Amino acid sequence: MLKWTVVFVVLAIIAAVFGFGGIAAGAAGIAKVLFFIFLALVVISLLTGNKKIV
Structure with a gap:
């Protein structure tokens, strides 16, 4: 789940730059x-x- 969060944050930053x-x-x-x-x-x-976090 954290992987997808990072992917969408990076996508949002790239889109904002452009x-x-x-x-x-x-x-x-x-x-x-x-x-x-x-x-x-x-x-x-x-x-x-x-003990197993997400």
Whole structure:
């Protein structure tokens, strides 16, 4: 999951550099969603005492 988050963040940065507003906004939105999902899974994993993080 973290891999996809990094991919979309990089895509958002590249799109922002080239000035494609719609693409940059879409990629940044997806990156934010994936980041918060990953963060929630890590917190849940730590709270349940699961040694295997995501």
